[in-house]
Amino acid sequence: MTKFATESTISSQLQEKYEAVIGLEVHAQLLTKSKIFCGCSTQFGDSPNSNTCPVCLGLPGTLPILNKRAVEMGVRAALALNCQVHEHSRFDRKNYFYPDLPKGYQISQYHLPLATGGWIEIVQDGKTKRIGITRLHLEEDAGKSLHDGFLQSAEKTYVDFNRCGTPLSEIVSEPDLRTSDEAYAYLTTLRQILLYTGVSDCNMEEGSLRCDANVSIRLRGAKEFGTKVEVKNLNSFRYLAKALEFEIARHIFVVESGGRILQETRLWNQAAGRTETMRSKEKAHDYRYFPEPDLLPVHVSAGWQNEVRLALPELPSAKRERFVAAFGITPYDAEVLADSQSLANYFEAVVQAGAPGKAAANWIQTELLRRLNDSGKEIVSSPVSPAALSELVSLVESGKITAAVGKKVFAIMFESARPASEIVAAEGLGAQVSDAAIEAAAREVIAKNPENLAKFKAGNEGVFKFFVGQVMRATKGQANPQSVNDIVRKLLS
Ligand SMILES: [Zn+2]
Numbered sequence: 001m002t003k004f005a006t007e008s009t010i011s012s013q014l015q016e017k018y019e020a021v022i023g024l025e026v027h028a029q030l031l032t033k034s035k036i037f038c039g040c041s042t043q044f045g046d047s048p049n050s051n052t053c054p055v056c057l058g059l060p061g062t063l064p065i066l067n068k069r070a071v072e073m074g075v076r077a078a079l080a081l082n083c084q085v086h087e088h089s090r091f092d093r094k095n096y097f098y099p100d101l102p103k104g105y106q107i108s109q110y111h112l113p114l115a116t117g118g119w120i121e122i123v124q125d126g127k128t129k130r131i132g133i134t135r136l137h138l139e140e141d142a143g144k145s146l147h148d149g150f151l152q153s154a155e156k157t158y159v160d161f162n163r164c165g166t167p168l169s170e171i172v173s174e175p176d177l178r179t180s181d182e183a184y185a186y187l188t189t190l191r192q193i194l195l196y197t198g199v200s201d202c203n204m205e206e207g208s209l210r211c212d213a214n215v216s217i218r219l220r221g222a223k224e225f226g227t228k229v230e231v232k233n234l235n236s237f238r239y240l241a242k243a244l245e246f247e248i249a250r251h252i253f254v255v256e257s258g259g260r261i262l263q264e265t266r267l268w269n270q271a272a273g274r275t276e277t278m279r280s281k282e283k284a285h286d287y288r289y290f291p292e293p294d295l296l297p298v299h300v301s302a303g304w305q306n307e308v309r310l311a312l313p314e315l316p317s318a319k320r321e322r323f324v325a326a327f328g329i330t331p332y333d334a335e336v337l338a339d340s341q342s343l344a345n346y347f348e349a350v351v352q353a354g355a356p357g358k359a360a361a362n363w364i365q366t367e368l369l370r371r372l373n374d375s376g377k378e379i380v381s382s383p384v385s386p387a388a389l390s391e392l393v394s395l396v397e398s399g400k401i402t403a404a405v406g407k408k409v410f411a412i413m414f415e416s417a418r419p420a421s422e423i424v425a426a427e428g429l430g431a432q433v434s435d436a437a438i439e440a441a442a443r444e445v446i447a448k449n450p451e452n453l454a455k456f457k458a459g460n461e462g463v464f465k466f467f468v469g470q471v472m473r474a475t476k477g478q479a480n481p482q483s484v485n486d487i488v489r490k491l492l493s
Contacts, residue, residue, distance in 0.1 A: 021225055227261040
């Protein structure tokens with residue numbers, strides 16, 4: 001088999017000559033308690049085949065009943081993605097045989113999807129790009145084949161039908177993405193919106209968010225598309241980026257060697273670090289779609305759509321803009337703080353409790369997020385409440401304690417969940433060093449460093465910082481930095 005080049009072996013000249021055209025198909029599991037066409041639970045991790053009934057097992061004579069909540073979630077996602085939700089949509093049967101599909105067909109929306117014509121904006125290096133969303137439709141998930149972990153796994157494949165009938169929304173992008181970085185940014189942005197709106201938990205490990213990519217290349221500036229290849233099995237953000245980079249390089253290599261790209265479906269093999277042929281176009285399924293006769297067409301009235309729209313939360317981009325405008329923080333800070341709804345809520349609660357926006361943003365990003373990360377905790381289980389952090393920030397901002405002492409106090413707060421004022425009083429940290437003590441320390445530092453004093457006298461302003469730092473150290477970080485600055489300046493001049 002031909003050994004394909006990797007991106008690093010494709011010269012930058014060749015990478016300049018071609019551009020990639022990428023579209024993503026994302027399956028997001030809708031966060032309902034029960035399945036899309038029956039009352040079985042969607043709980044992840046239950047013992048195999050415990051959440052099944054005659055409907056999702058596809059037994060003869062059973063009829064599906066559409067879960068209204070699943071449609072509502074789909075409408076919610078579609079509106080958040082700026083799609084047009086259609087008043088009338090319909091389910092079709094997608095016919096194929098597979099052991100994990102007991103009915104022999106999947107119920108999916110094909111001819112008349114729930115929503116079309118949306119977009120989201122991705123931001124990269126400060127530049128915004130709009131990526132079109134072709135369609136969002138509803139469908140049921142299939143079961144899962146289990147190839148190992150059971151008594152006779154060596155000879156047999158086991159099937160778990162718990163997933164069968166789990167509601168999914170398939171979100172198909174326009175082929176607007178040009179690099180693996182853009183694809184990564186698109187998936188990140190899409191995931192954030194789905195999380196904000198609560199339509200999916202987007203848990204990739206549990207299969208709640210899955211991604212396939214369509215990739216082709218063309219000469220830069222060309223209008224027509226090259227032959228596209230579908231890449232499946234992109235089970236993490238990292239795999240997506242790596243698989244796309246590999247695939248783009250492979251296409252360039254094949255075309256430059258005078259070859260032809262075959263239209264096919266490929267799988268990402270993470271262990272081997274390459275994509276591999278899964279099936280060619282010749283073997284592609286003919287799904288023989290036809291309208292599902294057991295379900296009525298889906299009707300989403302204007303009134304219902306409006307209700308769902310009114311219940312949408314503030315979306316990430318709007319929140320970032322508001323944070324910058326209302327709290328005077330930088331766009332970068334806003335991006336970090338609006339990363340998740342819960343972190344954004346925490347930040348706003350700190351500010352509402354009285355802390356200035358900029359200071360609150362700094363404390364959260366430097367001290368809180370670092371310690372949460374180190375201890376493997378989520379923001380919702382932070383041992384320091386927003387009100388407690390606000391109190392600490394106020395103590396520092398008002399000059400009652402220094403920033404250095406504040407950090408020590410924060411460390412104790414994080415471990416003990418005690419309030420800042422109590423820690424300051426108990427540890428005697430509040431007594432800031434008197435001006436007389438600062439002056440004494442400063443005189444000593446200056447006396448010990450005649451060479452630096454001479455440099456300063458000769459006009460080297462940079463040495464000033466050295467003296468301030470030494471005095472701060474001598475006073476164990478408890479002196480007011482402004483007082484130290486003033487006193488050192490007075491003594492040196
Ligand atoms: Zn069922």
